[in-house]
Amino acid sequence: MRDDAPMIDNPVLPGFRPDPSIVRVGDDHYLATSTFQWFPGVGLHHSKDLVHWRPLGGALTERRLLDLRGVQDSGGVWAPSLTHHDGRFWLVYSIVRHSGTAYKDVDNYLTTAEDIGGPWSDPVFLNSSGFDASLFHDDDGRHWLVNVEWDHRPGRPRFGGIVLQEYDAAARAMTGPVTTIARRERLIEGPNLYRRDGWYYLMLAEGGTGWDHGISMARSRTITGPYAFDPADAVLTSRHDPGLPLQKAGHGELVTTADGQWYLAHLASRPERGPDGQPRCITGRETCLQPVTWTDDGWLRLADGTATPSTRVPAPSGTAPHPWPAEPPRDDFDGATLSPEWSTPRVPADETWASLTARPGFLRLYGRQSQHSLFDQSLVARRVTHRRVTATTCLEFAPRRYAQSAGLIAWYDASTYYYLRVTHDEDMGRVIGLVTNDAGTYDEPADTVLPCGDWPRILLRARIDGPELRLDAAPEPDAWRRIGPVLDATRLSDDYGTGSRFTGAFIGLCAQDLSGTRTPADFDWFDWHTAA
Template structure:
């Protein structure tokens, strides 16, 4: 009996670099979070069809310190595994993005239960990113990661490095060994053992339109490894019109019945006058795979293109509750679907208790800061959606602002905010930061001093973004022009970008007086 159809992406919105593992009858997915806190969301499923967010692995500052990390730095490519009766999670923290350097530290944490508590981090190495842990049949454990080479004239992606990990001593032992090099860009290594072969699953071609999954194998752990003669197991580089693009970075999981599935990332582009743009970032998908008689892995059904509809594994469906569209802030803790930038917001900056039924944010640094922002946001899961909130805010100085923000990173975001202007009182307007260039749309400013509450709305329709506002939630008026939501994507700008679009609420107080902004509720729904 099949549990039905897997609808890709299984994790819509910004969920890149999926790592999948099974323990008993349940499957778990961990994904990258970059500069967002908490780090590494954990999703659970009993059928590979229905997934629920159960929390985050890196939910304490002892596990990740992201203060000052650059946009698209932070937590890269976690690797989740289950062995010896416990969970193992490997992750990178990248503090320098771009060339020539990648200042990166790789860590290991463990937990007896997927929901924690997770151990204090064990430092592993800093030689490169995308580490993963391989548990061999003899009980030994091995770390593999990309070797980064900063030197001029050299291949920066300098091969895959293997080194043994001693779990008792909690340290790497022996000397690292470079087990595979390739003229093409390869990263994201994961080791598997089957029928006397060691298999390396690799991400190839970078994270953009040329992305793919490539396999290599060897009879010996240390190599030599031979690449799959058929080339890419999965790619969309030759499918410019497919619904899923940028497919790559894969991991394998086997069901209790011996069926195999590949978790991978992909993006769903939106057409814009400037070309396709992936506003939702890189999302998590699943494909059926199987082993050939000569021991290579292939997509079930043939070819190497990802499918949007995939037959689920045998078993009974296990539906899970749909995430609530509206948050009335009736709890004393934020729902785990909310995220903050780089650091958690303690009760001095974010509270649900001071005004019950309201979220109170106390203003901190600007939207350009990589240190201390008062911002909470949710992943955009659809490019046809509407975000609405209600704001009670009484600024007394132009340095105090609060409102609704549509976010890619500190260099690119659209902000519908309330502030104070001398002689006018409260004013509602739009601030834009476009690839680092700041602009205020003063012609769109609206006086709102006599509004009892300020209802704010952002509506996404493909690559078009429209802001509106209302004093009562009934009579809405457009604020500003139609904005280019395609800029909230990896495919825009002059900097390396690896995340996805968010929408949320924030407050700033550049004078350091911590002015409070209260939000009655927040709703994000498809339209």
């Protein structure tokens, strides 16, 4: 390989962007990823060369397509499936409305669009038997849905197997029998079907989404089975080597380039050791690419002959580099809409609570419900993508009661966050202070409170340096003051706390008004700097 040959650096989509679904249309590659409780639903990215990617925002931008009010943290949109057939994009997605008990309440939907930017059609309900649904378009014109079947019965494996049923596109409905096509002692999910050389191939995620994660394959001469599993332990996994920089590797999809080169898109995570020595993945589950090939006897393998993910792999040969313009480090909130890097929990950003026009050049957040609400939070946030991140903002805010707050938040979910907030104290007036929620233990440390009534503008800063998080405030750029101690950034991860947690760390801007008067907080700009 030439020293100047183009290379893919993994992760290609850093930060919380899991469960990649990849498709090529002509010379364009598109990646869809899970978004869980965050809007817009189903993150979309675009590349010409598999090396450089740009965000397109999300597919599900409207309440008619996605209603997440009341959905629990780590519920919502799971494992989308993006395909292209008959001149249209087909997007299948699951909405998990409840999980964590014997039951999992989930609905699967299909929407289509002629252009990746939409408009997307009104969703078609498919089924509710499980999650990780994906659509396969066979050569004979028939369409088939596969998904995990969830089994709530005592004494039964919860992951009850992979089921297959035909989808009638003309009738916009499922049709025919439901057939179980795969079961295994090891947990399997994330099914995707492919057809090659007379075989139907079933790609599966296995072992759960944690440290035991991996990808396996099975194949059959007929779509309904029986399917024989690959004799290899895994096509891809990190489970046997905790020293690999990419851990939790699994849940993938295949794509071919225009000249027939095969690549596997998959998720993986980059662990950071916390103060207690435990590995935790602040940037969540991220999207990576690996070149793959087929053996003489028809099984999929990584092109380097291993089954472990690499951080740097060859890009497609013969493809011209196609970088995109770099995002400016400062968002001055001068646009008509928020940048596609921003996300909001459960509801889309709109002028009723996140306005770019009420005060031009500012993002005005009207205070609404608490940061624990499952309905109407005023929070806009962006994913933590690197080991080192510095986020700074300038706030103008005049609270009159303790129920009114606004500021900068380092966020995993409602159970775990660090909040540098401005509020009102009856004795001191306007103050800055730290609010923490540590796996559900809420606190407002009194020794972090700093009066700031005479500050005309308030600068707030969050600095992540590996496992450490520091929060600072200042009335002007050269007068920073530390607020609170050095904090454990690794707690902002799937691997901390209890229960099933599937997202990743964010840093965001938020406002609350628990009195219901919707006191506005004006953010003049937001700076974002990262380093490896």
